[in-house]
Amino acid sequence: MFDSLSERLNSVFKKLKGHGRLDEQNIQAGMREVRLALLEADVNYKVVKDFTQRVKERALGQEVLKSLTPGQQVVKIVKEELEELLGGEQQGLDLKAKPPVVIMMVGLQGSGKTTSAGKLALHLKGLKYSPYLVPADVYRPAAIDQLHKLAGDLNMPAYPSTSSDNPVDICMRALEEARQKAYTAVIFDTAGRLHIDETLMQELVSIKEKCSPHEILFVADAMTGQDAVTVAQRFNDLLDITGVVLTKMEGDARGGAALSIKSITNKPIKFVGTGEKLTDLEVFHPDRVASRILGMGDVLTLIEKAQEDMDQDEARAMQEKFQKSKFDLDDFRKQMGRLKKMGSIEGLLKMIPGMGKMRDKLKNVQMPEKEMGKMDAMINSMTRQERSNPKIFNASRKQRVARGSGTTVQDVNQLLTNFDQMQKMMKKMVGKDGQPQLDMNSQGMPVPGRTKTKRKKVKRRKKKK
Structure with a gap:
């Protein structure tokens, strides 16, 4: 962004x-x-x-x-x-209240409230809460069905609302049911409009008065820029929101909403949506975002993403391969699978300090969903020797792999090019003697610090003194 x-x-x-x-x-x-x-x-x-x-x-x-x-x-x-x-210190949800914690999602239509409600439910489940999703939007066609579908995908309960119900009554009855069934978190997915109107706002005020939510989160589409800030101010004036969820942060918006909304509303950004998947919700860290904006990387977020998908033993084994330059096509396939879950290669490189130039070199490395299947088929069609040493590939080997995988020689060439560029990146991070050029943590990830060259210079200066 x-x-x-x-x-x-x-x-x-x-x-x-x-x-x-x-x-x-x-x-x-x-x-x-x-x-x-x-x-x-x-x-x-x-x-x-x-x-x-x-x-x-x-x-x-x-x-x-x-x-x-x-x-x-x-x-x-x-x-x-x-x-x-951007908000100073990171501020998460207020979860100190006696369960159930009640969270009210508000915002205009199309801002991503319903999807964000599902993402937030998954986040709370990861914190050992048992969420109860409440569809309170009786106006938008299929809004209730959409939230029930998300609840089914997440294997979570949802209140059986109907479009003929009153939204305030829905929230009151759902809250009572949540208490009876010992659910520890309740999320109201309220109605939105294409623009602010008094009927909408009065309905939301009534839900707030009757249900006393602990959190009122304003959901804004980051792509709308200053309009999102103006609307947030109006919602805050009437509802006294507790925080903001910015959606579509993975898009190409200029970032004005993220940089303005805290100053205008005096309410923190608590979460950002970074994709369409239900796992694509991140806690907002002002210090990390500031580092990204200034090109300083964001290693902590990168480590957290890696930890979600890789255990300690596997991380150590991969680090040893990097250091011994034994990174082969089988490893490449595994890492591409993880990168697909974590985000784009370019996006991940932004989080590594000092990798800006390498990011520019890898701009043309594409690994979309459909390409992953091709890559698997091509690597499966290779011999063990070819996977461990791609340098032996000649024209006839490439033709054999293309025939065996149902792809073209151009596809095989692209795979080998992508692998070669990934290897070059690893060599940038690991010196000729097998030692990390960047300081590495226990997850095998580079962390901010001196490069090996800089450390040598410092030692020389000390000797001269």
Whole structure:
């Protein structure tokens, strides 16, 4: 989402770092470009004005002007202010209340409330809660059926609403049933409209008064930019929302809603939807998002994603293969399967500090759903020797694999190219002597820190002293 903004900001910082000393003139010029970058990202004008003013005041302070690395100090200030703009500390759901915890989903039609209700139910199930889904949208055709379908997919109970019921009555009866059956979390999927109207808002106010929800989450489509912020403010004025869920964060929106909504409503973003699958819901971490925007990576999220799908022993075995350069086509197939679950290769590389250039090289590596089947068929048609040493492939071997897998020689060439690019990435991360070029954690993932080359330079300087 923030690709365009990241490029603009990094361009500004590169210029600032080029100055040996910073003064008011070049800081002013830098802030002018930051302001333009944020406005182009559809960030609210008042938010942009306040943000750049705070950064400018801090950047002109003694901590920067007397620093040996003033450019880096400005980047540090921008990162801290971005974190504050995005909400400061991460704020999750308030789950301290006596069960059942009642959560009310509100927002306009088409924002993704129903799907987000299902995603949130799965999230709560992972926290050992027993969710009860309540379809309270009696106006949109098939809204009730959609939530029941999601409940079935998740193997969770849902209240048997009908389109002839009153939404307020539905929520009251469902809450009473949840107490009787000892469900520990209740999620109301309320009705939306194409635009705000008094009937909708009064209905939501009545549900709030009768059911006293612990959380009122406003669901907004991040692709709508400033419109989402305006609507959020209106909902907040009437309902006093407790947080925001931003959907479609995986799209190509400019990020204005995410960067504006906290400042305008004074309510935190609690979750973001990152895809269409029910597992594609992430807790919102302002510090991690700020790091991504500034191209610093987001290793913690990457590690969490890896931990969900890989146990410790498997992680160690894969790390040893990386270090010994024994990464073969069988390993490639396994990793592509995991990457498909975790997201795109390009998206994952954004989370690794210092991998920006490699990300550009891998822009053409495509691994969509239909290609996974082809890849499996091609690798299954190879001999064990070919899988472990793809360098032996010649024209006749490629033709044999293509015939055996029902693909073309071009498909085989593309697979080998993708594998070769993945190997190059691994070699970037692992030195010729088999030692990690980046510090690695227990999951076999790179973490921020000195590269091996930098560590050597530091040792040389110490010896000279």
